Amino acid sequence: MDFEAVIGLEIHVELNCTTKMFCDCPNRYGDEPNINTCPVCLWFPGAMPRFSQQALEKASLVCLALGAELQPRSAFDQKVYYYPDLPKGFQLSQAHLPLSRGGGIYIVDENGQPKRARLHHVHMEEDVAKLVHEMEGRLPISLVDFNRAGTPLVEIVTEPDFRSPYEAMEFLKALRTQVRYTGCSECSMDNGTMRVDANISIRPRGTSQMNTKVEVKNMNSVRHVGDAIAYEITRQTAAVQAGETVILHTRLWDPDKKVTTPMRAKFEGPCVPDPSVPAIELSAEWIENMRSRLPEMPAARAERFVKQHGLTPEEARFLSSDLDVAGYFEALIREGIAPRTAMHWLTTQLVPALKERQLELGASPVTPARLAALLKMLSKDEINANAAREVLVHLFDSGETPEAIVTAKGFRQVSDTGALDALIEKVLAAQPTAVADVKKGQGKAMGFLVGQVMQASGGKANPKVIRELLAKKLAT
Amino acid sequence: MTGDILPDSVFIHRSPETAASKGGPLRGLQIAIQPNISAAGWPTEAGSNALANFKSLEDATVIRRLRQAGASLCGSTRMSEFGFGLQGSQAGGALQDQAADAELVLDMMGESRLAAGRTGVCGFKPSWGLVSRYGLIGLIPSMECCGILSASFTDVREILKVIAGPDELDFSLPGEKPLDFSPQNIDPKNTTIGTINEAQDGLPAGQEEAFRASLDDLNKAGFAVREMSFPDFPLFSPVHQIVGSVEASSAAGRYDSVRYGPRAAGGKNWNEMYLLSRAIAFGPLVKSYLFQGAFFQFERYEAFEDACRIRARLLAGMHALTSHVEFLVFPAVEAAPSTTPASLPQTYAQFASTLFANVTGQPALYLPPGRSAGHSGIQLTGPRLSDARLLSLGEQLLHLGRGGK
Known part of the structure; x- marks a missing residue:
């Protein structure tokens, strides 16, 4: 029998707020363990949660960027389970009344066809503490770092709209682009600011039944998500063909062995409304005000690049898919560089050079002004293209202006x-x-x-x- | 904080605080608290082994405000585990010993009013949301409230004035307009006080008569007393028990003996350590309450949802009653200063006529009997946030009962 996969994703995105979600402790990654803590996030007796306005704003921006509908009323619930990473025995999360419902983003499937991947809802929740297991020594010990406890997250839950690992991966890339555009999260699977769980089931192709799903966790890159889904489809198909039944459970992706293995289920009950965090009521004006704070999103920007700068749709999409690249491109244009020259030098020279040096575009020592000065010398024939490429290398290592480097190193083109x-x-x-x-x-x-x-x-x-x-x- | 803590049969005395010399509306007032109200550096065990040797890191908002107003804390009374019920509680004892002018007692199902009853003083539970809960260690966040016990109405009013109002540390306060607590004249001619028939069902013999006598007193004072029916009234108790136990089960989830509290030896892994430690952390009454809450949450969630729906209906019902009459009067059960009620049903039976106010968040006042023999104390309530008028009514009635004009 021919099977097709039904895939839904749950994506945790850590918001880059200054503080935690329910107290004023800094929301900072990489600090010495347990220094960013207080009676609230350690849940000492008598402490009470104070919901952060900034978390609400950033979460709302993410929802709007994903085309979701902010709900006039949402509220926090207690997701009760006990585990050493959860100091108060429940996680504050929005189970019954999420911040937003609906929404979706466009992706392009394997056949080049546009497809809208729908969101079910987006809700806010607090992160839990981090467990560090030290297995060395005679007695293995587990340490708890509460710096992460209470940091703000949104969980984006999709409809089961994906049929292949490819679609799921395209969605994650598009989602990352959209969220990064809002400036509310770095969305890096590498450092855990974006974490993805995939729900996978299979069914005979052409049917619309929803079969028992399996949840897969622990993927550290978009690539791993694709691999894990592909593995799981193969595993489930083989199981069903062998006459086995798929049971609802959670599996962990093992990136080294490239397999999924079952994990022990966490005991989780229904959520009860939290009596201490007040319900969140959003007025239409507030929502509109948030919408006005949303930057121009990638699709609109690409369209503008085509119209305004004469780029091809592919070039425009490529440039606008990354907030920093798009911003750099526009900065070069403002410096008076021709769009095509700007695009060419940015994508074929600067970005690869940064990658080589493991630098982010935002932290590039070659600022738009410096690159523009170099490109102007090129366009005035003061230097040739070969020389310009060499000067670019020098720009990374010295604080000199391109003009000074050209003069000092004798790159000036001889036209006499x-x-x-x-x-x-x-x-x-x-x-x-x-x-x-x-x-x-x-x-x-x-x-x-x-x-x-x-x-x-x-x-x-x-x-x-x-x-x-x-x-x-x-x-x- | 200096001063020795001297264990006493009634409560733990502390030497007077230096802060007492400060001026302020509560200057010179001695206040006893319970060890479930955080006062920085004080043993704050909340009557539970789960918090054995725990000392507060900071002041509760109510404590900070009392100190700023010039009051001085003079000790803490013995209390029931987490303030649930009155088993083992000596609330009111500091007043009886004349060691304090007022006591703060967390009211979850009527504890402050019952304790006032057995002490023969006024006991007031403010409206939910009027007083910050920051720093109070309770069990039922949506129902508990810091109650005030004192023989003096003026003290109750002044203390409430100081501790009430918005607090940037407690976002659950609804953020309503500040109340005017100045004494108001309640004109008996224009004031009807209602009774609820169903609230008197099952009153012990003798108490019904005493309640009748109290109603006659109200009539004599010129108030119209109107008998009303509220068939849903018996639902208050199960709703309190289901919603309260589920909240308690969550609220007590933090007592895992990792950051504080007693850690039991012998656990082979973290899970066993939790289980063994929690087994020694809680006493039998609280344990059965927590089990019950976990049962409703995990096994009978529909019952919890029903209870939440019925709670909303009860709120609406009481609201409707108070649109016909301004206040409601209830018989006050005179609880023996007992250590006996050990089971949940016994505890709930003891608070059957007080817990309604915790379910609805209304203010409630226990008024001790007047001089005439055979009278019992009464409990009065009004709509939520009618605290000022309720206190004024109580003050007037007390004055009359004591042979005033």
């Missing part, structure tokens, strides 16, 4: 015909065969001569000028 004449005469005298070939009309020989003059100039000559001078001399 007098200076070039002498070089050309020398080359013509040394290459009689090539000269003869040019006169016979062989274009290749012309290129060879230009190259020879370039070499003689130490790479500094302006190739356009050489070509012009050569043509003049050989025409006579």
